[in-house]
Amino acid sequence: MEKLNLTQIETLLKNLDGWIYENGSISKSYVFKDFKETFSVMTRIAFEAEQQNHHPLWENVYNQLTIKLNTHDVGGITQNDFDLAKRIENIVNKK
Incomplete structure (x- = not known):
């Protein structure tokens, strides 16, 4: 895994709304609408994260979910973070 530099990160972020x-x-x-919907999405994300062996730092309060991604092994952002972010977007958009 290669740690991305700021220019690479900013370029890849343009593809993630x-x-x-x-x-x-x-x-x-x-x-989300309510806690049930939020937790349902979190569960689907958890299965995807486990499959990728790349786990988010997240915080949930009722219907709000904040997700943070980085790769601890390299001390920064890698392509793995962007791959998981794209999958998260697909999961959220299918709710």
Whole structure:
């Protein structure tokens, strides 16, 4: 895994609506209808994360979900983070 530089990160972020780079992670916050919908999406993301062996840092409060991704092994952002972010977007958009 290769750690991406800021230029690479900014370029890849252009393909992810609403995702930002801050504090060494790419992140996005979502708001759902209620806790049940939020937890359902989180469960689908959890299965995908486990399949990729790449797990998000996330915070859930009722219908709000914030997801942060980085690759601890390299101390920064890698293509793996963007791959998981794209899968998360697909999951959220299919809810």
